[in-house]
Amino acid sequence: MLIYFFIFFVFISAFLGSNKKYFSHLSYFIILFSFLIFPILVGINSDRADFGNYLQFFQDTPVSFFSYDFFNYAKAQHSEIGYNYLQAFIKFFWNSATIYFILFCFISFLFRYKHYSFFLSKSDVIIAFFIFLSHEFLRKDAVQIRNGMASAIVLYALLFLYQNKKIKYIFFVLLAASFHMAGLVALPLVFLSINNLKKFDKFLAIAFLFSLCVSIFFPVRKILLLFSGWGLLPSQVVVYLNISDFLVPIPFTHPILLKQLFITGFIFIKRKKLFDDFAIHYLYQIYVISSCYYLIFRDFQILAGRFGSLFYAVEAPMLILMINKSNKNVILKKYLLCCFYFIFLIINFLTYDFLGFKIEIY
Incomplete structure (x- = not known):
């Protein structure tokens, strides 16, 4: 499958990048490449769970998002209000579900990258990104896109909690909950x-x-x-x-x-x-x-x-x-960490039935 094929290349880059001696501009390119290719793969793929529902949401949503009709539409949907408004905003400029799914996934990736780059050096970010791609990406951003966005925003919000900026933390947690109500379970962390x-x-x-x-x-x-x-x-x-x-x-x-x-x-x-x-x-x-x-x-x-x-x-x-x-066998431990999550990638490839790959443009 094409998605797993590209994740394998990220694994190779993360594995080699574990040794800074081999970490080069190629690894930076892989990070940038990931930001471009994986949202595109999500956007053009129709063989994933919930795709039909999300496509119908996009096709039915009004673009006049300040109107009474839009308010009634958003209220009647299973999806949360933040998702509905972002969807309508993007549809106002591009009436294409494919472009919407690409941009949605890209925004989610940006939130995650901000978290990883805050705590890690660039050579370690690619390892963290591979760990994300090996499991969470496959089960959230590639399938349960609202849940993926909520998780990404909560991850970003944790940076403000780390800096003891609790008002900003609460704001971003509520923003996450506007995409998926599961984000609300992050609120107790404010204490x-x-x-x-x-x-x-x-x-x-x-x-x-x-x-x-x-x-x-x-x-x-x-x-x-x-x-x-x-x-x-x-x-x-x-x-x-x-x-x-x-x-x-x-x-x-x-x-x-x-x-x-x-x-x-x-x-x-x-x-x-x-x-x-x-x-x-x-x-x-x-x-x-x-x-x-x-x-x-x-x-x-x-x-x-x-x-x-x-x-x-x-x-x-x-x-x-x-x-x-x-400070001991650091490179070897990073090699083993990459290999450990590569095993999870293989397990998902063999057992996860909710993600296939079929190119369809809408």
Whole structure:
């Protein structure tokens, strides 16, 4: 498949770029190339889940986005208001769904790049970008485009939380939620004590253990079904509850959950050596919250994926910063990191059925 073929080239560039000796203008070119080719591949591809729905949204949306008709249209749609307004704005200039999907994915990539480049050097950004392409891109930006945009904006918002600019953080989280309501689960992070991360460590440890107990002993899915019967849940959640395919639990043997729990536990054990680096400490706390969401909603896979993966992308810069901090076998560790995520790319290639490739221009 063409998308996987190009991701393989990014893998080669990331692998070679792990050694700065071989990091050249070619690697910078690959980063730029990725920003161009992957949005285009998403835009021209009609063989992906939800494509028909998003195409219909685009074709039906009015371009007079300040009119009463547009307000009624946006209110009636399953998609959130930010998505509807961006769609109408772009359609006003280019009445082409293909161009819209390309620009939408490109904007999402820009938000992610700002996050990666804030924490990492250019030679490490390509590794982080490959990690993103190997899994999250395939399942979000290439398929669930609203969720992909929301995750990208939350990732960007985390930069403001890192700098203790909480008003800006709240603004961008609400912006993310205007593309997918899952973005709202990032709001509680505003209470993160940036000036005293150690104070928050104990709370997160308790929260993680509590989440683990919930995932084992308490059926969150059944509780949500009960709330649904009382009319206490948003319509978007009720939709998932009424579709049996979404009522599947995530087994503890699932590769993503296993990886998440292993990394969470490993860093906790090594925390005394790692947490003197403020960036690693900060990203780890975000990562633990991601793990908690995965665990709490483990028996309701669609919500676990929506909420837990919202912060999934901090994994890449966090692990790369840890490797750089080790000052020992750094290049070898980066080689192994690239190979590890290449395995995830292969797993997605063999098992992920919601992304094919068929060129159609609209």
